[in-house]
Amino acid sequence: MTAAASPNSAENPWPVRTVNTKIADWVHRLGQIWVEGQVTQLNRRPGTRVAFLTLRDPAADISISVTCSPDLLHRAEVPLTEGSHVVVLGRPDYYTGRGTISLRVTDIRPVGVGELLLRIERLRQLLAAEGLFDHRLKRPLPFLPKAIGLISGRASAAQRDVMAVASARWPAVRFEVRDAPVQGPTAVPRILGHLSALDAHPEVEVIIIARGGGSVEDLLPFSDEALLRAVALCTTPIISAIGHEPDTPLLDLVADLRAATPTDAAKRVVPDVAAELAGITELRRRSAHALRNWVRRETHVLDGLRARPVLARPLTVIDAHTERIERMRTDIRRDIRRHIDAEERRREHLSARLSTLGPAQTLARGYAVVQRVDTDRPHVVSTVDQMPAGARLRIRVADGASTAEVTGGDDT
Numbered sequence: 001m002t003a004a005a006s007p008n009s010a011e012n013p014w015p016v017r018t019v020n021t022k023i024a025d026w027v028h029r030l031g032q033i034w035v036e037g038q039v040t041q042l043n044r045r046p047g048t049r050v051a052f053l054t055l056r057d058p059a060a061d062i063s064i065s066v067t068c069s070p071d072l073l074h075r076a077e078v079p080l081t082e083g084s085h086v087v088v089l090g091r092p093d094y095y096t097g098r099g100t101i102s103l104r105v106t107d108i109r110p111v112g113v114g115e116l117l118l119r120i121e122r123l124r125q126l127l128a129a130e131g132l133f134d135h136r137l138k139r140p141l142p143f144l145p146k147a148i149g150l151i152s153g154r155a156s157a158a159q160r161d162v163m164a165v166a167s168a169r170w171p172a173v174r175f176e177v178r179d180a181p182v183q184g185p186t187a188v189p190r191i192l193g194h195l196s197a198l199d200a201h202p203e204v205e206v207i208i209i210a211r212g213g214g215s216v217e218d219l220l221p222f223s224d225e226a227l228l229r230a231v232a233l234c235t236t237p238i239i240s241a242i243g244h245e246p247d248t249p250l251l252d253l254v255a256d257l258r259a260a261t262p263t264d265a266a267k268r269v270v271p272d273v274a275a276e277l278a279g280i281t282e283l284r285r286r287s288a289h290a291l292r293n294w295v296r297r298e299t300h301v302l303d304g305l306r307a308r309p310v311l312a313r314p315l316t317v318i319d320a321h322t323e324r325i326e327r328m329r330t331d332i333r334r335d336i337r338r339h340i341d342a343e344e345r346r347r348e349h350l351s352a353r354l355s356t357l358g359p360a361q362t363l364a365r366g367y368a369v370v371q372r373v374d375t376d377r378p379h380v381v382s383t384v385d386q387m388p389a390g391a392r393l394r395i396r397v398a399d400g401a402s403t404a405e406v407t408g409g410d411d412t
Contacts, residue, residue, distance in 0.1 A: 020096035027094040027101060035103065036111070037064075039084045040185040044070055055088065055103070056185045058224065065102040066090070076108055083184035085111040085217065117216065120223045124250055127225075132232045133253045139237040141257060141269065145205035147174045148269055149198035149236070151191055154179035158210040158241065158262040165266035170273050176204050182211035187221035192230055199234045206269055207234070209251065210241040210262040222249035231255060241265035363398040370395050373403070 008014055037055035040063060044051050051073055053066040066088065073080055080086065090105030127133065148166070152159040159177065166173045178194035181187040191209070198204050209222070209231075221227065222242050231238050231254045240255035241262040252258040259265035305311055355361060359369065372381050374392035381387050391406045 016099075017096065020094070020099055023099075024094040024096050027092045030092050032089060032091050032106075034087055034089050035064075036085075036087050038185045039080060039082055039086060042073075042080065042082055044073065055086075058085070060226070061189055065100070066105055067093075067102050068105045068108065072105070072108055076110065080108065080110065083217070085220070087111060120250060123223065123225055123228075124253070127228060127250065127254070132228065137232075138256045141237050141239070142205045144170070144271065145269065147176050147201070147203040147205065149176045149178070149201065149204040149207035150210065151178050151180055151194045151198070151207065152210045152262075153182045156182070156210075156212065158212045161262045162208060162210055162241070162266045165263050166270050169267065170270040173270050176201060183214065183218045183221060188224045188227050191221070191227060195227075195230055195234065199236045204236060206237045206239060208239045208241055208259075208262075208265050208269060209255070210265060211243065212262070213243040219243060219249045222251040227251065228254045239265050239269060360398070363396065368395050368397045 035055065036058070038058050039053055040056045041052075041054035043053070049069065050067050051070045053068065054063050055066050056063040068088075068090075087109045088103070088105040089107035090103040092101060093104045094101045131137070150159065150162055152162070163175060163177075166175075176198060178198065180190040180194055182191075195207065195209075198207050211219075211222075219242060222240075228250055231251065237256040238254075239257045239259055240249075240251045241259040241264065242249050242251055244261055257265075257268060259268055310317065363369070370381050370387070371378050371394045372386060372391055373394045378394070381393070387393065387406045389406050389408055393404045393406065395402050395404055
C-alpha cells in the first residue's frame with residue numbers, strides 16, 4: 001500500500017510531498033479561467049522565456065502571481081504597464097516544490113475605455129440604488145475649520161493650488177497633508193489609510209481629496225467601490241476635487257461637496273478674509289446709518305412731544321385747576337360757616353324753648369318736686385295718699401334739694 005492510499009492519522013501522517021501533490025491535483029482540475037485584475041508589477045527578464053506579473057483585485061487588497069511568455073506581452077494591442085486594467089486567460093498552476101500557486105496565462109486583453117465606463121456606470125447605478133448619493137446625507141462644511149485634511153499626490157500641482165489659494169484667502173489656515181499615489185494599483189489602499197486617519201483626527205473638520213486631470217484610466221481609483229463606501233462612512237465632511245470640470249469620477253457623487261477643480265475646493269473650504277472684512281465694514285456702515293436714522297426719528301418724535309402745550313407749559317393746567325380749587329375752597333368755607341351760624345341760632349332757639357318749658361323755670365316760680373325715696377324704686381308723688389306717715393321724701397326746689405319725713409297728714 002502506497003503512502004497516498006494509506007489512511008491518514010497521527011500514527012500514519014502524510015509527507016509534505018503527498019500533501020502538495022494532492023493540492024496540485026485539485027488546483028489543476030480548475031482548468032482554464034478568465035480573470036480580471038490590475039497589473040501591479042511587471043518583470044521582463046531579458047534572455048528568459050518567462051515574464052512575471054502580479055495581478056491585483058480592483059476592489060480588494062488581494063493579488064496573484066502570473067507567468068506568461070514574453071512574446072505575449074510584446075504582441076499586446078496596447079502596451080502593458082503597471083496599473084493597466086486587463087483580462088487574462090490562464091490555468092492555475094501549483095508548484096509542489098515550493099508550495100506556491102501562480103496563474104499561467106496564454107491570453108492578455110487590456111480592458112478598453114468603453115468597458116471601463118460601462119463598469120463605472122453599473123457601479124453608479126448600484127450605489128445610487130443603495131442611497132449613497134442621497135443629498136439628505138450630505139454634511140455641511142464648517143465656516144472656518146480648525147484644520148483641513150488634504151490627500152493628494154506628493155508635491156503635485158493640485159496640492160500646491162489648494163494650499164496656495166486657501167492660504168491667500170485665509171492666512172491662518174492649517175493643513176494636515178497626506179501624500180498618496182493618485183493613480184495606479186497602490187492608490188486606493190494608500191488613500192483609504194490616510195482617509196481613516198484624518199477622519200479620526202480630533203482637529204480635522206473637513207477633508208479634501210484632490211488630484212489634477214487625467215484619462216479615464218488615470219482617474220479610475222476615484223471610482224473604486226471600496227473608496228466610495230469608505231467616504232460614505234466618514235463622519236468628517238469630504239470634498240472631492242478630482243480633475244477638471246468635465247471629469248466626473250463617482251467620488252464626486254458620494255462626497256459631501258464636489259469641487260470643479262482643486263482651486264475651487266480651496267475657495268469653498270475657507271472664507272476670503274478680504275471679502276469677510278469688507279462685509280464686516282459694510283455691515284458696520286449700515287448699522288451706523290440705521291442707528292443714526294433711528295436717533296433722528298426718535299429725536300423728531302421727542303421734539304413733537306415737547307412742542308405740545310401740555311409738555312411745553314406743564315404748569316398752565318395745574319395753575320388753572322389751582323384757581324378753581326381755591327374758589328371751591330372759598331365757597332365751601334362760606335357754606336360751612338353759614339350752615340354753622342344757622343345751626344347755632346337754631347340751637348339757641350331750642351335752648352330758650354327748653355328753658356321755658358323745662359322744670360327749672362317752674363321751680364324758680366316757687367314750685368317743688370317731691371319724690372319718695374324709701375321704696376325700692378324712688379318715684380315722684382302726686383297725691384297725699386302716696387305720702388303715708390313715716391315715709392321719707394326728697395324735696396327739690398329751684399336752688400337745691402332736701403330730705404324730709406312725713407309725720408302726719410293734713411286734709412286741707
